[in-house]
Amino acid sequence: MRVLFILCSFWLFSSKSYSVHAQTTASDTLSAYATLEECIQYALAHQVDIRQAQLDEQITDRTIKSRLADWYPQVGFNFNIQHYLQLPVVLFPDLNNPSGPRREIRTGVTNSSTGAFTLNQTIFNRDVLLANRTAQDVLKQAVQNTTNTKINVTVDVSKAFYDLLLTRQQQDILNAQIERLARNLKDAVNQFKSGIVDKTDYQRATIAxxxxxxxxxQAQEQAIAREAVLKNQMGYPVERPLTITYDSTRLELDAQLDTTQIVNYQNRIEYQRLQTRRNLLRAEIDYARWSFLPTVSFFVNYNLLYQNQEFAQLYGRTFPNSLFGLTIALPLFQGGKRLQNIKIAELQFERSDWDMTGLRNDINTEFTQALAQYKGDWINYLTLRENVSLAREVYDVIQLQYKSGVKTYLDVVIAQTDLRTAEFNYTNALYQVISSKLDVERALGSIDY
Known part of the structure; x- marks a missing residue:
């Protein structure tokens, strides 16, 4: 049986170690091209605020266990050793002359030592009872704080991810523009050499x-800065490279949102945290009322007393004694302090009702503003998406007309500028509508981390 127990324990430990190692390895690595989901999961495992919140959970859990430990018997041991330089004097009456002066008699022994074992068991104590009643809510509050941090980190990482992605897309736009301008410059030089146009055309092409x-x-430098922001939001090492990827088709689908949703306060973590706080405040009322009850505890003491006139023979003989008893402590009058504490607890609980009302109003306002912003950004996004198609078509037509000698190069420059502006505005609008969507989802309490 012992061998079987050791083998099972080893297997469980090995399996647990492998599981933890596998989870750590999975969370510590990213793909060569990291997706948004991977960045969020990495942040949930490494971001500073989340790690601190998780440690706060563990601290809260340990604190609760520390408070609840007072329900268990408290066993202690005290030891002392002492040597009298002068023995104490006790005045005893003279038995031969009771009405006469008392006689001075020195009592005790020169050397003594005591080893005292004590056991104390709490039967009723309002502090311990409060810890027992509120343990689940206190731990729940710590978990809810971590959840709130995870939601905020998810939104921040998502926005930083899209912001970096926007910069990458702007680089692609500029690269495409540079290719077009390089072709335009080549065409302008050839037409100048052929005597069709003057040199101002290829000079303008060079300037563009x-x-x-x-x-x-500039866009490349901005990408470096925004990549640093994303790494910071993720808790990602600065020295390690980070390359992100995203499907542009899915990006446009992700920008869509059902605008017919309504607010459910229960979905908001802030509302849940406030409900937990109300439970704790209700427990504080009971705690204040329990102050009228006595504190009751049971105790057992066992003392080993050693005493001798000679120090070398101090521990040669012991004189043990033991006792047990019940302690009841009840303050009778405290100047009305307990009544005032009860009223304070009741008023704090009543105040939390207004906190709930204020939070509901804030949530409604936040949702209304976020939804209005999203709708406006969505309309702007659709308009600018159409402008990109029109600008590209205009550019292609004018480019052909320029090659045919119908249009001047100035018209090509204007069309090129319009196309670049339309593409830039479109990518900015796409990022803005996605950012607005995240704000709406946070207001709805539907952020999925």
């Missing part, structure tokens, strides 16, 4: 190409 190259450099 230089400007686009400078803008690309």
């Amino acid at each position: 190409l230089n400007n686009a190259t400078a803008q690309l450099k």
